[in-house]
Amino acid sequence: MKSSELFPHALKEPPKDAESINHQLLVRAGFIDQLMAGSWTLLPLGWRVVNRINQVIREEINAINGQEMLMPLMTPRSIWQETGRWQKAEEVMYQFSDDGGREYGLAFTHEEILMDLLRKRVNTYADLPIYLYHFSTKFRNEARARSGILRSREFMMKDLYSAHASEADLMDYYQKVKEAYIRIFQRLGFNCRVTEALGGVFTENYTHEFQIPSEGGEDVIFYCDQCDWGQNKEVFKGQVGQPCPKCQKGKIIQSRAIEVGNIFPLGTWFAEKMKAFFTDQNNQKRPIWFGSYGIGSTRVMGAWVEISHDDKGIIWNKTMAPFDVHLIELPGAKNALEIYQKLQEAGLEVLWDERDINAGQKLVEADLIGIPVRLVISEKTKDQIEWRLRNKEKTELLSLSEVVNRLQKES
Amino acid sequence: MKSSELFPHALKEPPKDAESINHQLLVRAGFIDQLMAGSWTLLPLGWRVVNRINQVIREEINAINGQEMLMPLMTPRSIWQETGRWQKAEEVMYQFSDDGGREYGLAFTHEEILMDLLRKRVNTYADLPIYLYHFSTKFRNEARARSGILRSREFMMKDLYSAHASEADLMDYYQKVKEAYIRIFQRLGFNCRVTEALGGVFTENYTHEFQIPSEGGEDVIFYCDQCDWGQNKEVFKGQVGQPCPKCQKGKIIQSRAIEVGNIFPLGTWFAEKMKAFFTDQNNQKRPIWFGSYGIGSTRVMGAWVEISHDDKGIIWNKTMAPFDVHLIELPGAKNALEIYQKLQEAGLEVLWDERDINAGQKLVEADLIGIPVRLVISEKTKDQIEWRLRNKEKTELLSLSEVVNRLQKES
Numbered sequence: 001m002k003s004s005e006l007f008p009h010a011l012k013e014p015p016k017d018a019e020s021i022n023h024q025l026l027v028r029a030g031f032i033d034q035l036m037a038g039s040w041t042l043l044p045l046g047w048r049v050v051n052r053i054n055q056v057i058r059e060e061i062n063a064i065n066g067q068e069m070l071m072p073l074m075t076p077r078s079i080w081q082e083t084g085r086w087q088k089a090e091e092v093m094y095q096f097s098d099d100g101g102r103e104y105g106l107a108f109t110h111e112e113i114l115m116d117l118l119r120k121r122v123n124t125y126a127d128l129p130i131y132l133y134h135f136s137t138k139f140r141n142e143a144r145a146r147s148g149i150l151r152s153r154e155f156m157m158k159d160l161y162s163a164h165a166s167e168a169d170l171m172d173y174y175q176k177v178k179e180a181y182i183r184i185f186q187r188l189g190f191n192c193r194v195t196e197a198l199g200g201v202f203t204e205n206y207t208h209e210f211q212i213p214s215e216g217g218e219d220v221i222f223y224c225d226q227c228d229w230g231q232n233k234e235v236f237k238g239q240v241g242q243p244c245p246k247c248q249k250g251k252i253i254q255s256r257a258i259e260v261g262n263i264f265p266l267g268t269w270f271a272e273k274m275k276a277f278f279t280d281q282n283n284q285k286r287p288i289w290f291g292s293y294g295i296g297s298t299r300v301m302g303a304w305v306e307i308s309h310d311d312k313g314i315i316w317n318k319t320m321a322p323f324d325v326h327l328i329e330l331p332g333a334k335n336a337l338e339i340y341q342k343l344q345e346a347g348l349e350v351l352w353d354e355r356d357i358n359a360g361q362k363l364v365e366a367d368l369i370g371i372p373v374r375l376v377i378s379e380k381t382k383d384q385i386e387w388r389l390r391n392k393e394k395t396e397l398l399s400l401s402e403v404v405n406r407l408q409k410e411s
Numbered sequence: 412m413k414s415s416e417l418f419p420h421a422l423k424e425p426p427k428d429a430e431s432i433n434h435q436l437l438v439r440a441g442f443i444d445q446l447m448a449g450s451w452t453l454l455p456l457g458w459r460v461v462n463r464i465n466q467v468i469r470e471e472i473n474a475i476n477g478q479e480m481l482m483p484l485m486t487p488r489s490i491w492q493e494t495g496r497w498q499k500a501e502e503v504m505y506q507f508s509d510d511g512g513r514e515y516g517l518a519f520t521h522e523e524i525l526m527d528l529l530r531k532r533v534n535t536y537a538d539l540p541i542y543l544y545h546f547s548t549k550f551r552n553e554a555r556a557r558s559g560i561l562r563s564r565e566f567m568m569k570d571l572y573s574a575h576a577s578e579a580d581l582m583d584y585y586q587k588v589k590e591a592y593i594r595i596f597q598r599l600g601f602n603c604r605v606t607e608a609l610g611g612v613f614t615e616n617y618t619h620e621f622q623i624p625s626e627g628g629e630d631v632i633f634y635c636d637q638c639d640w641g642q643n644k645e646v647f648k649g650q651v652g653q654p655c656p657k658c659q660k661g662k663i664i665q666s667r668a669i670e671v672g673n674i675f676p677l678g679t680w681f682a683e684k685m686k687a688f689f690t691d692q693n694n695q696k697r698p699i700w701f702g703s704y705g706i707g708s709t710r711v712m713g714a715w716v717e718i719s720h721d722d723k724g725i726i727w728n729k730t731m732a733p734f735d736v737h738l739i740e741l742p743g744a745k746n747a748l749e750i751y752q753k754l755q756e757a758g759l760e761v762l763w764d765e766r767d768i769n770a771g772q773k774l775v776e777a778d779l780i781g782i783p784v785r786l787v788i789s790e791k792t793k794d795q796i797e798w799r800l801r802n803k804e805k806t807e808l809l810s811l812s813e814v815v816n817r818l819q820k821e822s
Contacts, residue, residue: 007541008532033528035483042481070453072446072565096507098552117444121419130418141509154483
């Protein structure tokens with residue numbers, strides 16, 4: 001894409017009300033725009049990042065047999081009353097009625113909707129297990145929407161739901177989702193900590209949260225500096241500095257963190273409340289075993305910016321970058337169009353800054369937007385191309401074919 | 412995908428309250444589920460169809476320089492008050508307030524949101540034109556949600572918005588969108604009619620609707636049986652049977668129809684109301700010229716079912732079918748797994764009915780689901796495969812390589 005056509009252009013300054021790093025950088029660089037407190041437009045750059053995040057999630061959830069679909073956002077009061085959550089969740093759920101007196105809630109999660117679907121379409125054990133997910137908007141009534149895109153009134157989540165004929169089958173799948181989540185956050189480049197958490201009223205088992213250690217986070221977590229042990233602050237009863245209860249070798253450290261995912265083995269609580277039964281091998285009616293598993297994909301974008309930036313701007317990695325390469329054309333550059341086309345023919349997504357503006361401004365904006373590979377062509381580079389990684393100082397002069405080779409191998 | 416794993420299995424009967432064809436067939440075959448009147452879950456089969464529809468739209472809108480993004484659904488009252496639509500649209504817009512007294516509307520369209528974005532990020536004529544679109548949920552307060560997925564309280568739309576420095580540039584782009592829409596509906600297999608329509612308060616120009624002639628439609632349109640002339644019933648003042656005012660050769664006929672798209676040259680009305688100005692070449696402040704362009708992608712799915720079905724079920728075409736081929740394994744079939752894998756290796760999406768159920772039920776469900784190519788393997792077919800198109804009676808015995816060749820060429 002040509003920079004002259006990309007909407008919008010970067011701002012010279014971050015917005016005045018922006019306190020958090022992700023708010024400052026994502027707005028200034030043109031990834032997101034604030035419609036009102038806690039409500040964000042994902043601009044073309046931001047939408048590209050969220051799509052790349054979603055695609056990694058999709059691949060890993062499909063690999064554990066998830067089936068993608070799409071559930072509604074406006075839901076009837078009656079369905080939430082069956083579990084008592086119309087009242088219990090009234091602080092977080094936007095609730096309203098239409099002129100005919102029908103009452104609705106905007107979905108902040110989809111367990112009840114999924115359970116309604118299951119009770120209509122599941123008959124016997126042979127219909128189970130079932131794994132369904134969607135990427136969808138969630139609404140949450142936040143008294144104080146803050147931290148940029150980390151805590152919004154409206155945000156995007158991937159939520160997966162699983163239905164089983166037995167607890168053993170549920171817990172087996174729960175473990176598979178946990179491993180899939182670890183792969184997802186690894187592929188996205190995070191140092192993600194899995195922490196034990198409480199399950200609320202729904203389960204006596206621990207649930208698990210996926211936490212990104214970051215000063216910009218609102219959570220506090222405790223984890224071992226040597227192994228994968230971790231707990232959130234509701235669960236943790238020990239002392240910082242003590243030996244790890246799992247490996248004994250490491251020490252427990254404390255960190256602020258951003259929660260990007262969570263998984264819940266919900267048991268039969270929802271099925272019992274909503275009368276979602278199946279017939280087992282002995283022709284007995286049994287409640288469906290149920291689990292739910294979320295990842296906040298817009299929050300993942302914000303979390304990355306919190307942990308990967310410098311004083312010049314964002315530093316994307318190649319998995320979630322909005323473009324693979326940023327081609328900066330400076331005065332006297334030769335063959336810019338040809339280079340742009342050749343890179344695209346090699347299967348790369350290219351942002352080509354062909355604008356007739358100040359060279360310094362182009363370089364400042366490139367650092368701000370943070371695409372991992374910057375290519376500069378100018379009078380000085382002649383028939384070559386200046387290669388620079390966003391997170392390194394070193395520049396190199398390469399031929400076009402060397403550039404393509406490197407980009408196809410690594411960046 | 413294996414049929415045993417696909418959620419949900421088909422129903423023996425259509426739901427009792429289903430009046431329209433698309434409601435009956437899409438629910439029974441497992442493409443959609445009704446959460447409440449006018450609110451539908453797109454089940455895995457339905458989501459596949461809508462994704463294929465969206466992908467055709469995306470390709471054609473990208474080809475006319477559209478940039479994809481995602482705007483919020485919950486919007487502040489203040490923004491609608493600037494254009495007067497908070498009051499004017501109160502019958503169709505769900506409006507509510509939170510416990511802090513903040514008032515919100517659920518977006519039934521996004522002109523105001525887009526215009527707010529433009530006034531924040533557009534300065535001069537050099538920033539224009541801009542073409543932005545998203546695929547997103549729309550909400551509409553329908554007193555009587557009906558006609559299955561054709562008239563819902565919540566549905567999916569692609570909406571594109573364009574911003575220009577002059578009327579000429581707007582109208583030039585308007586024409587490009589019209590041509591892109593014609594290509595979209597052609598690629599999707601529709602005989603689509605473009606009809607002139609009124610523009611409401613926003614424009615004195617005609618706007619255009621994209622209409623699919625169908626007995627299941629709620630609109631009435633008038634068009635020439637020889638050329639592309641057409642008008643909707645608000646505009647049409649002639650008589651059915653008269654000569655076409657455009658080509659003179661054809662006759663005007665009348666038909667019920669389903670509106671699947673519309674395009675509006677909105678002029679400067681929104682920019683003037685919302686103070687969205689740019690500076691022109693002479694350093695004068697001017698209001699932005701604006702157009703908006705919608706396609707209801709879930710309605711497109713419903714429209715196809717209305718016009719393409721028989722008494723056995725849906726008849727998809729290959730562009731929007733949920734799978735390319737339906738492989739039916741009957742008792743005594745050899746090499747089912749190998750055939751399934753070979754088809755997938757050839758890049759085809761395959762639904763493989765490997766369930767241990769009655770052969771008749773498998774064939775009935777295949778006709779109901781309506782995938783364009785049905786392959787049957789059984790004791791009788793030996794090393795060959797029985798090929799049948801969903802819309803033809805003829806069956807043929809082919810080798811696996813002949814099947815793959817045909818599927819890669821045509822179907």
